[in-house]
Amino acid sequence: MSAVPAADGTLQAWLAYVEAQHPNAIELGLERVREVAGRLGLARPAAQVVTVAGTNGKGSTVAFVEAIARAGGWKVGAYTSPHLLRYNERVRIDGEEASDAALVEAFAAVEAARGGTPLTYFEYGTLAALWLFQHASLDLAVLEVGLGGRLDAVNLVDPDVAVVTTVDIDHTDWLGSDREAIGYEKAGIARAWKPLVLGEVDPPSSVLRHAYAIGANAIRLGSDFFHEPVDAAHWRWREVGAELLLPPPRLAAPAQRANAATAIAALRALPGVLPEDAFAEGVANATLAGRLQRFERDGVEIVVDVAHNPQAVRGLAAWLAAWPPAGGTAAVFAALADKDAPAMVGALADAVSRWHLAGLDDPARGQDVDAFAARLAGTAAASASRDARVADALARAVVASSPGDRVLVFGSFHTAAAAIATLRSGR
Numbered sequence: 283m284s285a286v287p288a289a290d291g292t293l294q295a296w297l298a299y300v301e302a303q304h305p306n307a308i309e310l311g312l313e314r315v316r317e318v319a320g321r322l323g324l325a326r327p328a329a330q331v332v333t334v335a336g337t338n339g340k341g342s343t344v345a346f347v348e349a350i351a352r353a354g355g356w357k358v359g360a361y362t363s364p365h366l367l368r369y370n371e372r373v374r375i376d377g378e379e380a381s382d383a384a385l386v387e388a389f390a391a392v393e394a395a396r397g398g399t400p401l402t403y404f405e406y407g408t409l410a411a412l413w414l415f416q417h418a419s420l421d422l423a424v425l426e427v428g429l430g431g432r433l434d435a436v437n438l439v440d441p442d443v444a445v446v447t448t449v450d451i452d453h454t455d456w457l458g459s460d461r462e463a464i465g466y467e468k469a470g471i472a473r474a475w476k477p478l479v480l481g482e483v484d485p486p487s488s489v490l491r492h493a494y495a496i497g498a499n500a501i502r503l504g505s506d507f508f509h510e511p512v513d514a515a516h517w518r519w520r521e522v523g524a525e526l527l528l529p530p531p532r533l534a535a536p537a538q539r540a541n542a543a544t545a546i547a548a549l550r551a552l553p554g555v556l557p558e559d560a561f562a563e564g565v566a567n568a569t570l571a572g573r574l575q576r577f578e579r580d581g582v583e584i585v586v587d588v589a590h591n592p593q594a595v596r597g598l599a600a601w602l603a604a605w606p607p608a609g610g611t612a613a614v615f616a617a618l619a620d621k622d623a624p625a626m627v628g629a630l631a632d633a634v635s636r637w638h639l640a641g642l643d644d645p646a647r648g649q650d651v652d653a654f655a656a657r658l659a660g661t662a663a664a665s666a667s668r669d670a671r672v673a674d675a676l677a678r679a680v681v682a683s684s685p686g687d688r689v690l691v692f693g694s695f696h697t698a699a700a701a702i703a704t705l706r707s708g709r
Contacts, residue, residue, distance in 0.1 A: 289390045293382040296389045297369055300406040310433035315405045319412070319438055321395040327415035328359060328423035331439055332548050335427040335468040336447030338594045339481060339541045341570055342533055343447050346545030347424045350564025352377055354556035356421035361411040361436070363404065363428050366571050366588075366699040373411045375418050380411075388413045404428050408435040421554070432470025443551045444471045444498070446489060447481040447544060450593035465489040472498040477551035481544035501547055509543035519546050519561070526558065529566045534574045535587075536604065537597045542568075572698040574601065577705045581685025583607060584676075586701045590617060590694045592625040598692060602633040608686035612679045614701070615663060616640040616654070616672050617693040618647040623654070626693070627661040634690070636682065637666035640675035642696050672700035 287295040332347055334340050341362055348360045357376050365371040373380035380388075388410035392401070401409070408428070415423050425441070427434045449465045458464050465486030472478040474496040480489065483504035493500040501507065507521045517539060519526045526546065531538045542565050549556060577584040589595045602611060613634040617623045627637075639658070641651035649657075651668045658664055669675040672691070679689045691701040 286393060289386070291386060293369065293385055296386055300389060300401075301403045303401060303406070310430065312433060312435070312438055314399050314401060315409065315435045315438055318392065318396045318399050318401065318405075318409060321397070322391060322409060322413060324409070324412050324416060324438075327412045327425075327439060328420035330421065330552050330554060331423045331425065331441045332443045332445060332552070333425045333427065333436060333439065333441035333471045334445040334447065334548075335431040335434075335471050336445070336481065337450040337464070337468075337591065338589075338597070339447035339537060339544070340426050342538055342541040342568075342573060343445060343481065343545050343548075344424050344426050345533070345568045345570045346531070346542045346564060347422075347548060348374070348377075349568035350545060350549055350556065350560055351422050351424075353563035353567070354560030356554070356556075357419065358422045358424065359411075359415040359418060359420045360424045360426075361408070361415070362426040363407070364695050366695060367703060369407075371571075372407060373414060375414065375420070380414060384414060385410060402435075405435045408438070412439065422552075427468075427471060430464075430467040430470070432467050434471075437471050440473055441471065441476065442553070443477045443479060443548045444473065445479045445481065445544060445548050446471070446485065447541065448593065449482070449486050449489065450591060461486045462488045466492060469493065472496060474498060477501055477548075479544055479548045479551060481540060501551060503540060503544060503547070507543060507547045509539050519543050521547070521550075524550075526561050528562050531565050532567065532569055534601065535597055536600045538573075572695070572702065575698075575702065579680050579705075582680055582683045583688045584680070584691065584701075584705065585688060586691045586698050586705070588695050588698045589626075589692045590621055592622055592629055595626040595629040595692065598690070599629050599633055602630070602690070607688035609684055609688070610635045611688045611690060612636040612638065612683055613663075614638045614640060614672065614675045614679050614689060614691040614697075615666075615693045616642050616651075616675070616697040616700075618642060618644060618696070619649040619653070620647050621694070623657055623693075624661050627658060627663045630690075631662040634662070636679070637663040638669065638675040638679045639663060639666045640669050640672040640697070642672075642694065644696055648696075672697050673704040676701055676704060
């Protein structure tokens with residue numbers, strides 16, 4: 283087992299050490315993390331807390347909550363996962379990523395408190411973020427669930443408002459094989475007699491049953507709050523007795539208006555009152571890397587998205603249909619081994635004319651490109667080109683494209699991160 287890094291060691295040394303401390307990348311359950319949190323003296327990370335779970339839309343909803351609250355003058359901490367390019371992206375305080383030094387200090391505090399209790403990488407990170415938030419005198423902490431909800435380390439904290447964005451089939455090895463089972467796990471972040479904001483019109487009945495059983499106040503999109511278009515420059519959020527006229531979200535996907543509406547409902551369910559203009563400013567300014575993020579190379583538009591399950595890819599298909607390129611669309615696709623890759627290809631089969639596959643070398647769930655291609659036999663991507671790395675597949679796709687064409691890169695956070703790093707480097 284590796285030695286504990288020095289208290290003033292590098293962040294990379296600490297992350298390598300943290301990753302080596304538990305035999306499993308994922309180990310759901312709150313007993314161990316609650317024990318260490320008690321030793322750390324963790325109480326409330328902020329005056330108010332919003333916790334966000336869901337299959338898709340979590341990160342975007344957190345970004346909207348954070349941007350709106352900050353526009354209203356609140357000091358906000360946001361904890362999200364996974365990151366794209368730097369671990370520091372996971373912890374933001376007052377709009378700024380946590381520094382290496384701050385994260386090292388937090389990891390050292392967690393390590394000193396844990397004794398012999400094993401913690402996963404995510405559990406270390408969650409406790410470190412909560413420790414930093416508790417020392418930052420925040421008005422609001424926005425916490426994104428890592429996996430599921432009921433047994434996720436983030437559920438250590440009692441939220442003032444819980445949010446479930448959407449529920450679809452993903453992470454079936456841990457959460458169950460259908461929407462009802464998965465919905466029950468995600469609804470586990472709700473608290474008795476507290477608001478539970480639901481960001482889809484038809485949530486699983488398991489979510490509603492759980493809310494009823496514990497006395498949580500379910501606030502539902504399409505029943506208790508609504509979003510609707512007004513004109514090209516505006517949309518309307520409304521609930522009984524109140525409405526807001528808002529600009530389009532900077533985040534471009536069709537689902538982002540629902541995510542923004544859900545974030546607004548969550549903030550309005552908190553006891554604190556935000557000025558009305560904060561909602562428009564936050565909706566217009568919220569940004570998030572890897573969500574239909576656009577680049578250009580020699581007249582070819584490149585769009586990078588973290589979509590990694592069929593529901594998210596259906597959202598990509600809707601965006602492609604609404605905003606077609608002048609030319610054709612090629613796809614660079616790389617997914618983890620436990621994802622429903624054939625269903626993702628099927629969702630885009632009508633929109634993509636050329637496919638390029640790549641491998642992913644994630645040690646836990648990666649797969650090489652030949653194994654990936656074998657899983658896609660019989661799909662529209664069956665005859666795709668193959669490259670070992672996302673960067674090589676992207677280069678091949680761009681060379682094969684003409685000005686006016688679009689290249690869509692998607693399939694996982696790893697895929698998006700590799701593409702963004704390549705494109706930012708100018709390669």
